[in-house]
Each structure stands twice: as structure tokens, then as C-alpha cells.
Amino acid sequence: AQTVTQSQPEMSVQEAETVTLSCTYDTSESDYYLFWYKQPPSRQMILVIRQEAYKQQNATENRFSVNFQKAAKSFSLKISDSQLGDAAMYFCAYRSFYTGANSKLTFGKGITLSVRP
Amino acid sequence: DGGITQSPKYLFRKEGQNVTLSCEQNLNHDAMYWYRQDPGQGLRLIYYSQIVNDFQKGDIAEGYSVSREKKESFPLTVTSAQKNPTAFYLCASKPSHRGWEKLFFGSGTQLSVL
Numbered sequence: 001a002q003t004v005t006q007s008q009p010e011m012s013v014q015e016a017e018t019v020t021l022s023c024t025y026d027t028s029e030s031d032y033y034l035f036w037y038k039q040p041p042s043r044q045m046i047l048v049i050r051q052e053a054y055k056q057q058n059a060t061e062n063r064f065s066v067n068f069q070k071a072a073k074s075f076s077l078k079i080s081d082s083q084l085g086d087a088a089m090y091f092c093a094y095r096s097f098y099t100g101a102n103s104k105l106t107f108g109k110g111i112t113l114s115v116r117p
Numbered sequence: 118d119g120g121i122t123q124s125p126k127y128l129f130r131k132e133g134q135n136v137t138l139s140c141e142q143n144l145n146h147d148a149m150y151w152y153r154q155d156p157g158q159g160l161r162l163i164y165y166s167q168i169v170n171d172f173q174k175g176d177i178a179e180g181y182s183v184s185r186e187k188k189e190s191f192p193l194t195v196t197s198a199q200k201n202p203t204a205f206y207l208c209a210s211k212p213s214h215r216g217w218e219k220l221f222f223g224s225g226t227q228l229s230v231l
Contacts, residue, residue, distance in 0.1 A: 009157070033217060045160075045207065045222040091159060095217055104150075104175065105217070107159040 002027045004094050006108035013082045014116050020067075021077045021111050023092030031097035034068065034075045035105070040088040048090070051075065053097070079113075087115045119144045123208050123223035129231050130195065130202060138193045138226045140208035146221070147213050149191035153177060154205040154225075163206075166191055195228060203230050 003026045013019035025034070036048040051059045051068050058066050063080045079086055092108040121142045130136045140149065148167050152160040162175030166185040180199025185191055191210075195202045208223040 004159075006159075035217070042224060043205065043207075044224045045209070047218060047220065050218050104162055104165065105160075105220075107161075109157055109159040 002029075002032075002094050002096065002106050004092050004106050004108035006092055006111050008111050009109075010112045010114070012114045012116060013079070013086075015082055015084060017082055018078060018080045019082055019113065021079070021090050021092075021113065023075045023077070023108055025073050025075065025092070025094050027073070027094065027096075029096055029098065033095045033097065034066075035093040035095070036064070036066070036075075036077045037091045037093060037107075038086075038088045039091065039110070040085075045091070049077065082115050084115050084117060087113060089113070121208055121210055121221055121223035123206075123226050125226060126224070128226055128228045130228060131231050133197045135194055135196050136202075136228065138195070138206055138208075138228070140191045140193065140223060141189055142191075142208075142210045142221075142223075143189060144210060144221060145188070145212075146210035147188070148211050149185070150209040150220075151175070151181075151183065151191070151193045152207045152209065154207060160207065163193065202228055204228060 005024045032053045034051045038046045038048050049059050049061045049064050065078045067076045089110045089112050091110045093105045124139045150165045151163040154160050161177050164183040166172035182194045206226045211220040
């Protein structure tokens with residue numbers, strides 16, 4: 001079974017600075033998807049960014065980018081120019097590429113990010 | 118606007134009581150999911166449904182039941198058999214067995230035991 005580990009329960013960043021959130025995963029598969037979700041105080045989950053394992057290029061969405069290291073099974077999220085609105089809980093998630101209609105997301109335990117003004 | 122509506126936002130359960138959490142979507146999505154979120158535990162899958170009148174158990178289905186009589190609705194019942202029901206419950210939906218980037222979440226229901 002796949003597992004997703006987020007070992008840092010909390011992190012803090014100064015507004016306008018850059019922060020990196022870590023995520024590692026364990027899988028025997030070669031093709032899969034990885035996601036970062038944001039859960040703000042409203043508690044509604046929002047997709048931040050996703051990465052296909054077969055793509056070598058790291059995904060980027062505006063101020064959010066990932067550092068995907070397939071051999072190391074590492075998938076970190078970098079937030080540039082941090083804003084107060086980035087304060088939230090962030091979850092890393094994994095999905096197998098091959099399990100078809102019954103595939104599911106496996107989530108990490110999350111990390112709480114606070115942004116200092 | 119299309120979206121997922123979960124109700125109520127807060128729910129209290131007495132000992133031995135069954136309670137039902139509502140999840141309604143107007144996104145015309147085929148698949149719907151129920152997750153449980155505990156502090157420090159992340160999200161865990163309770164039940165999911167790929168099509169009307171069909172559903173499957175997730176990782177922590179014991180003490181829960183669901184139905185999928187309509188495409189728009191996927192209610193979750195927390196039965197008295199669930200001994201530790203206090204948690205935050207999230208419903209989600211997506212268009213088909215593909216398109217996980219199109220997974221949408223509701224705003225959740227916080228269930229507490231009196």
C-alpha cells in the first residue's frame with residue numbers, strides 16, 4: 001500500500017519570503033500522480049498543484065511550484081512571495097495511475113503553515 | 118453557481134443515536150466521496166460511489182452507511198456502531214473515473230458527541 005508522509009506538523013514564514021513544505025511517499029509503482037491541497041480556515045479543500053510522475057518537468061502554478069524527485073520519492077511544495085492568504089493547512093496526496101475507476105487519493109497528515117506579517 | 122453543499126455545518130450526536138450528514142452537488146459529477154478528517158490524521162476515505170445505486174467501502178467504513186439513489190445526493194449515516202464519531206467530515210465529487218484534478222470538496226460538517 002502507498003503511504004504519504006509529511007513529517008513537519010507546523011511551519012512559519014515571513015510575508016513575502018519563500019517557504020518549502022516537504023512530502024515523501026512510498027510506492028512500488030512507476031506511474032502515479034501527486035497533489036498538494038490547501039485547507040484554509042474555511043476548511044474547504046482546494047487543489048494547489050499536481051504532478052504526473054512520468055513528467056520530468058516540475059509543475060508550476062503562479063507562486064506555487066514543486067520539486068519532484070522521483071528516485072528519492074520526494075515531492076516538496078515551494079511557495080514564493082508568501083502572502084497572508086497562504087496561511088492554511090497543506091496536504092500532500094498520492095494517486096496510482098493504474099487502478100482505474102476505483103482509484104483513490106491517499107493523503108498525508110498535513111502541515112499547518114502560518115504567515116507572519 | 119455549481120458546487121457541493123454539505124449540511125449541517127455543525128451536528129451533535131447523542132449516545133446510541135444515528136445521524137445523517139447531507140451532501141448534494143449540482144456539478145453533474147458521477148463520482149462522490151466521503152472523507153473523515155481527525156486532527157493530525159489527514160483525510161481518510163470512508164465510502165465512495167462511482168455511479169447511482171452503487172457504492173464501495175473505503176478504508177474506514179465500519180460504523181458508517183451510505184446510499185446513492187440520485188446522482189446529485191450521497192448522504193452519509195453515522196451509526197451507533199461508530200464509537201468515536203467526533204470528526205470533521207468532507208464530501209467530494211468529480212466528473213468520472215478520470216480527472217482527479219477536477220475533484221471538488223464541500224465545506225464540511227463537524228460532528229461532535231454530546
